[in-house]
Amino acid sequence: MRGRNHAGIDAGIRRRIRISAALCTVLCAGLLLTAGCKGKDDVPDSAAAGENRNTAGDSVIVVMTANSEPESGFDPAYGWGAGEHVHEPLIQSTLTVTNPDLTIGYDLAEGMEVSEDGLLWTVTIRDDVSFTDGEKLTAGDVAFTYNTLRETSSVNDFTMLREARALDETTVEFEMERPFSIWPYTMAVTGIVPEHAYGPDYGSHPVGSGRYMLKQWDKGQQVILEANPDYYGEAPKMRRVTILFMEEDAAFAAVKSGQADLAYTAAAYTDQSVNGYSLLSCETVDNRGFNLPAVGRKEQDGRIIGNDFTADVRVRRAISLAIDREEMIEHVLNGYGSPAYSVCDKMPWYNAEAEASSDREEAARLLDEAGWQMGADGIREKDGVQAELTFLYPAGDSVRQALAADTANQLQEVGIHASIRGTGWDTAYDEAQAEPLIWGWGAHTPMEFYNIYHTMKDTGLAAYSPYGNEKLDAYMDEALACPDLEESYELWKKAQWDGEEGVTLRGDIPWVWLVNIDHLYWVRDGLHTAEQKLHPHGHGWSIVNNVDQWEWSAAK
């Protein structure tokens, strides 16, 4: 009996083990297959792939923030170039460009005209441009690009365009819905895509006519660009550009280990020193500031807007005067920044009247005048209410958190009790209607100014912080409708301060601007990065706007 069971069990066990082993193997094979499949799909040209280390002195490895990677591809419709952070779309050409002083220059365009009423733009383009697949670039492609973007653009706004038409091979007509004097700025970041080679997959396999071609893209890690040999303009000096996407600490590690030639970094790393590298600091219009609700607290459309403390313009002025921007730059940015007095410091439409140095005594006087008397505990009071403010900052942004903390500390000096609180972008917009939020702005277009200060039709208040001034609205509308770009700059300046009213310190000051942060980079000795335009908001592609002009001083 026992013997029989024994033998039966043994055979049974062996059989069962075989079945289980088979199952395990199938499982493992399945897993390995998925790993293998990936490898198979991504085999690029082996020829160029081999020599990506810098041997010929004409290639460079750049590290950017992880957010800079265009996850949806190199497609202008999904934010490439014309995205949250504007930059030149190296793979495609644009009609216009912004010069280092941020006036408008030409790339594809040879001439540009706008009608008296501002509703019709006519642009003539060069006729010697081809895409990298050999096809000629015509006005048809331009019209196709703009019409497509009007329909599908997910990040930038093209709804002011009614229709783009190609009149012939080299002339394009843009019919606008409304006058839009800053259309050239939008054109400067809109890459032209080929009508014959555009589809849903364009983002991963872009065909363009720009200075560079996409050689390889390893999602989540790197992009390799190679110079376009048939480029119609000046041949790029850098033949091969490798862009790596990393977090700050990884970027620093890449520099320390000598793997990168240029890497972005932050003020927190500036006390380090790395052999063979120096710190490059680029001036920017990438500003940080906070809004101060300019109306009293009330309910509107189901949410709370307004702030009784900041509704008084004297309080707002006092807050701006109380802040020592130089001290803030020392504390938070280790000196790498410049004071900001507007959203558009250093832009052609900036009104220098906005500048004002810190004056705590004047701030105290203004607060006294507004009825906020200093209490025994160092906090001002009025009618039994203490002078309090909560500064919001986007969670995850340590610089903004530090700015909020420093602002709070500085305001304590004039008797305002300020605290800080982190918040997410999903609720921040609503919360900012009632409490100051530390924002980051800075673009190469006055449209931003409009969007911040101009009132919206349905609420009569500006979008991001409750405020409204009809006289200034009128200036901004006039500026947009103005057919001459230069003239329009003057109108934007008037909205900032026209002698009596404006959005700057002597006027309504609904927004207090703190600093323009410098964009910092570690650069390997010997690499010349050419003259940088003022960087806008965003620490990504703007550094390589002119990568075609970079060179190495000593042969490597």
Next chain:
Amino acid sequence: MAGDRRFRFWNLRRKTIAAAGLSFGLLIFTAVLGHIWMEDAMVTDFSRKNLSPCLSYPFGTDWLGRDMIKRTAAGLSMSIRLGAVTAGASAVIAVILGTAAAVFGKTADRLISALINLIQGIPHMLLLILISYGMGKGFRGAAVGIALTHWPSLARLMRAEVLQLKTSQYVKISEKLGMGPVQIALEHMLPHLFPQFITGLVLLFPHAILHEAGITFLGFGLSMEQPAVGIILSESMTYLMTGKWWLAVFPGAALVLVVLLFEGLGQSLRSLLDPGSAHE
């Protein structure tokens, strides 16, 4: 002759009680100290930023000039208190559902067991992310998430215990005498479950605390200026590269210490309340 068998005051049981008392005391001390230091922990002072550990700042300071020892203590205190609430909630859910599964018949059992399998079938962190997202990524979401991911294992235990208790004589007699299931549960079963419940509750703490640290580390839960340990550790990541090691080492070690204290407390309680397990 007098010294043949020395009287040992410190037998195993007494040692265990002492250990339990000590752990408990340390934990309460940390919770209270951190709470007292909560305000101080958030004070920023740029003149003293990035200091490495020294006498006046034993854990150093961070880039906003905050005193790390106070910040760590405040964070641990928050973890302990949050852990108390979530572990408590978890344990209560576990007892109710576990007992209900065993006592209210087959359908209830099947339903609750299916629920247990469902929750245990999704990796914890993923479930936490889902719940936290569903409730708006804030503090409430994280707390609810932690409470809802931990009750299944304890519930399973309770259910097994109650099933066993159901077969005991006095329960059967009570049933025959006409007592309703709820009454039986309350009067006869719960007192027996109590030791298991307490140990289960205490042993839930470490998991709750570790998961809380994990989820705040990832960015769900509390906002960044709060002194939660997960936040402290996630912020420290940025500064590791520049050699500011104290921002990660001390808070993490303190967290491990707290978790171990809870584990130790739980094990001591188990051996005290269930003496048979003391000799495993």
Next chain:
Amino acid sequence: MGKKAGGYIVKNFIRMLTFLLAVSAASFFLLSLSPIDPLKSNVGQAALGTMSEEQIARLEAYWGVGIPAGKRFLAWLSGVLRGDLGISLLYRQPVLSVIREKAANSVWLMGAAWLFSGVLGVFLGTAAGAKKGKWQDKAITAYCMITAGTPAFWLALLLLLVFAVQFPIFPIGFSVPVGVAVSEVTLSERLSHAFLPALALGLTGVSNIAMHTRSKMIEIMESEYVLYARARGERGWPLILGHGLRNLLLPVITLQFGSISEIFGGSVLVEEVFSYPGLGQAAITAGLGSDVPLLLGITLISAALVFLGNLTADLLYLAVDPRMRRERRKEAERRNTHGGR
């Protein structure tokens, strides 16, 4: 026997399907509760600042704001049944291909950690069990207790600090070296990138396996056949290997397969520390970025993996423990005779 095995597989396949259906319904329900506005968290504050209201309305349509949850779930479900898990909103690619890409990376990590914790766990457990009460046992038990209470991501931070920053032996992150073409990455480079994360994951997973192995080992060492072997003069490792290991391995392997859930959870955290582009990081990005299709897809796939892991564990246990088989056979016979009447 074959028919029974077949029936068993079918039964479990159906169980898996109902389980996955429940998981997806529950997850979908949870996600739809969220008050988060995906537009604000994704499109970016500065971009929204330059946009008109029609543009915003169009974006809202893309992110699914305003469509009732039930409708979205049915649409998603019908897609899944056809094998289409939807399009990832953040990566703008089919969810399946995003998952495949990320999973390929994670496989290295999780597989290595899994093997590592298994092997080290068994080794430590046997050593501790064999030398019960002695200093080796105490040291190993203490080590296991400490690692059980250590968060994996803190251990990862420490490893990063020591072995990648202080002494740059290992890379500080990612799955492949920077600037190297994908096809050129060597196996050793892949392994060196996965090493620290796998170590962090594995070290924290060791304690469970080790402690179970230890108690099993103690059981074995006190059993009769080992006593008999000792009496015959066997000692030390040959004794353990010859008699202990076989009985030890199978329960441990089943435990290993059941620990897939832990490994996945740990990898979510560890991948964040090392910027390792795997499934865990994708889940975090999807969660923080309101990419509902991707998050659902990852939940589904990982739940399926966990289920398969547990199923494999059960199968192995049943297959090789004759007592369990005998139990089931008896039960089946009982059921059959009842039905026959």
